[in-house]
Amino acid sequence: MTRICIFANRKGGCGKSTTAVNVAHGLVIRGHRVLLVDIDPQSHTTIGLGFKPGMVKSSLADVLLDRVPIGEVILASHIAGLSLLPASRELGGFELENTGREDSEIILAEHLNDQLVNYDFIIIDPPPTLGLLMISGLIAAREVYIPMPLHFLAMEGLAEMMQVIYKLNASYNPKLRMAGIIPTLYNKNTKLAKEIGKEITKTFGPDKLLPPIRTNITLAEAPAHGQTIFEYDEKSIGASDYAKLTQKIEIL
Ligand SMILES: Nc1ncnc2c1ncn2[C@@H]1O[C@H](COP(=O)(O)OP(=O)(O)O)[C@@H](O)[C@H]1O
Ligand SMILES: [Mg+2]
Numbered sequence: 001m002t003r004i005c006i007f008a009n010r011k012g013g014c015g016k017s018t019t020a021v022n023v024a025h026g027l028v029i030r031g032h033r034v035l036l037v038d039i040d041p042q043s044h045t046t047i048g049l050g051f052k053p054g055m056v057k058s059s060l061a062d063v064l065l066d067r068v069p070i071g072e073v074i075l076a077s078h079i080a081g082l083s084l085l086p087a088s089r090e091l092g093g094f095e096l097e098n099t100g101r102e103d104s105e106i107i108l109a110e111h112l113n114d115q116l117v118n119y120d121f122i123i124i125d126p127p128p129t130l131g132l133l134m135i136s137g138l139i140a141a142r143e144v145y146i147p148m149p150l151h152f153l154a155m156e157g158l159a160e161m162m163q164v165i166y167k168l169n170a171s172y173n174p175k176l177r178m179a180g181i182i183p184t185l186y187n188k189n190t191k192l193a194k195e196i197g198k199e200i201t202k203t204f205g206p207d208k209l210l211p212p213i214r215t216n217i218t219l220a221e222a223p224a225h226g227q228t229i230f231e232y233d234e235k236s237i238g239a240s241d242y243a244k245l246t247q248k249i250e251i252l
Helices: 016-029 044-048 058-066 090-098 104-113 130-140 154-169 191-202 217-225 237-250
Strands: 004-006 034-038 082-083 122-126 143-148 177-183
Touching: 004 016, 004 130, 016 044, 016 082, 016 122, 016 143, 016 217, 016 237, 034 044, 034 090, 044 217, 058 090, 058 104, 090 130, 104 130, 122 130, 130 154, 143 154, 154 177, 154 191, 177 191, 177 237, 217 237
Parallel strands: 004 122, 004 143, 034 082, 034 122, 143 177
Antiparallel strands: none
């Protein structure tokens, strides 16, 4: 059974794309076939894997608009075992033109269904806004992981995400579940992070608080070289944190 995971949060800059790329590579290292699906028009994941915008002939937008078959759009990345369904700016246009159109939310799920036999994991990297694209990702997925810094108002953001998941459980996607919260940009020495960690454990149970990803500059440097953390600096704190997180996700 292919596991379909999305790293979602209604905020930008909380480590969604960093987590999607590095967990995807982490799973490949552990022997899985992985498809990374970039549904953010900003294309950070696509670019971070070394694909310059000019290098991508067709993108997810062409799939959603039924212009190119999904099998022709998926690219082999430079990492054996890791495939990419690339994003492009055009996805923004798709969202604008199709918001409110009947059943536009399920187009992505339908296309990904055709690919299940080819992969052990499908990892979705959504944009930070709760529009058609993120909803499409949440409808296609089974497991939602929420990367978030344990900051002031973190619990409010979490409550909002839970509302969205419950709404989708009652409509398009009864199988969607919140699989875990990933503390990102983590500093274990701050009192606030400790308190919020405790609150998460109390509210959702200890199983839902996943291993944290500490703030580590190499994680910000790697995408500029078109590399994951496991290529860019295997011995870094970032690589060690993402390896731990990957192992945990693998057995969930
Ligand atoms: N643990 C971390 N330590 C240092 N920088 C990080 C870390 N996680 C993410 N970043 C950097 O923070 C910025 C936002 O992260 P990103 O993963 O793109 O967030 P999102 O996809 O949620 O918008 C990027 O520049 C990224 O390289
Ligand atoms: Mg992102």
